[in-house]
Amino acid sequence: MTDQATADLWPGERAEAARRLLLAAVESFAGRGYHATTTRDIATAAGMSPAALYIHYPSKAALLAEISRTGHRATLDLVERAEAAEGDPVGRMRRLVEDFTVWHARGHTVGRIVNNELHALPEDAFAEVAELRIRIEETVRRIIADGVAAGAFDVPDIRTAARAVTSLGIDVSRWYTDRSSESPEELGRRYAVLVLRMLGARNA
Amino acid sequence: MTDQATADLWPGERAEAARRLLLAAVESFAGRGYHATTTRDIATAAGMSPAALYIHYPSKAALLAEISRTGHRATLDLVERAEAAEGDPVGRMRRLVEDFTVWHARGHTVGRIVNNELHALPEDAFAEVAELRIRIEETVRRIIADGVAAGAFDVPDIRTAARAVTSLGIDVSRWYTDRSSESPEELGRRYAVLVLRMLGARNA
Structure with a gap:
């Protein structure tokens, strides 16, 4: 589902885990809306634990x-x-x-x-x-x-x-x-x- | 928060309770997004119980x-x-x-x-x-x-x-x-x- 333009927003210079979280957040927000998305949804979509998400983003x-x-x-x-x-x-x-x-x-x-x-x-x-x-x-x-x-x-x-x-x-x-x-x-x-x-x- | 145009969408011919629910739904969806809104939020905003909401709308x-x-x-x-x-x-x-x-x-x-x-x-x-x-x-x-x-x-x-x-x-x-x-x-x-x-x- 990630389009090329979205992927291009975060090219290689960033930690791979942070990049995966950003792409997972875009897909989750797009799919169910920002308010209904939980950090757990985003972590799951990125193949990570919620604890691993918090290392990169506080919320x-x-x-x-x-x-x-x-x-x-x-x-x-x-x-x-x-x-x-x-x-x-x-x-x-x-x-x-x-x-x-x-x-x-x-x-x-x-x-x-x-x-x-x-x-x-x-x-x-x-x-x-x-x-x-x-x-x-x-x-x-x-x-x-x-x-x-x-x-x-x-x-x-x-x-x-x-x-x-x-x-x-x-x-x-x-x-x-x-x-x-x-x-x-x-x-x-x-x-x-x-x-x-x-x-x-x-x-x- | 209800603007005139929204109120005008549902003029008098409809049951007053249904109209109140529609206006409350517009405000709730606008405020927190559709996905994060519950029927309880809408009923509360309309000054009604969830049970009263279900008389008019199943969901x-x-x-x-x-x-x-x-x-x-x-x-x-x-x-x-x-x-x-x-x-x-x-x-x-x-x-x-x-x-x-x-x-x-x-x-x-x-x-x-x-x-x-x-x-x-x-x-x-x-x-x-x-x-x-x-x-x-x-x-x-x-x-x-x-x-x-x-x-x-x-x-x-x-x-x-x-x-x-x-x-x-x-x-x-x-x-x-x-x-x-x-x-x-x-x-x-x-x-x-x-x-x-x-x-x-x-x-x-």
Whole structure:
């Protein structure tokens, strides 16, 4: 059940046991919801004892916090790379929407958890994740504002437009499944066309 | 915590006790998630005994089924009313997006449950809700296709465009709160402008 995007979130540098616990937590939260999952469920799914789990994570909330932080850092990272890419605002926005859509389609399991369980985060993790979300939203707004300043976009309300761009991408995690007829990449290209039109791009 | 839109879903015609249970179920599912909610939680929130709950609903799944059916019927209803409205496809799509957005903003609590707990529905309710979702999606596609045929819209891929229209509206339930700076109506108007641009509307 673990999709590639979820596995990619925690590459080799981390202790193998911690990685197994994170993947088991993603599957357990996705399967029965965060609140109904126990640390015992997660330990069992990882093939470990609850005592072994506590060596790595003090609670299921600590696992959720790590999943949410990693997921948000990964999306902020791709959004910032799109902003730093060469080319004009149209090209940077196209790349942002393509990459953001692909991430949420390929990582739909972890994307759902990361976006639906914010209220369950411990206070410090919530503050950190809220800050990452603000930076994602601000980066999208900056690219739109750059495009408006360059005369490439025509946007009456940058805040609402940026919200629509991130919302479209995030919601992909809700509806996309491995049985969806479009590949993540194809969906990303189509969404980029729709978003550029939404932003009144001159030559989209 | 009950928002007006949730209360409006079950107007007076139903037994008062059943209505109280539905509202209590919405609040309980929203607060701790469907899986972690017990029928005792719901009965307590409704000021009733578990035995009194079972007179009206055999299980929490039956409550979820009723909430999901009612929510989906209400959104199908507003989508079909938009399709049947007088005027051209641009006007009908504008109305659809405005009403769909307002519903998901005002009813964000029930909207989240209805869209995130599909997998928890009993089989017969799932089949019925899946059918309602298909009809919503098909109605949106028909309005787009009408607009394309009339030369009012320019859409390379009707399926993806219809998906984006419903996705934008549904995701409003995830992020909208009673503290959001835009009113549901203002957000609806802004989203209608963005969607009409997405569809390449000639005079949006």
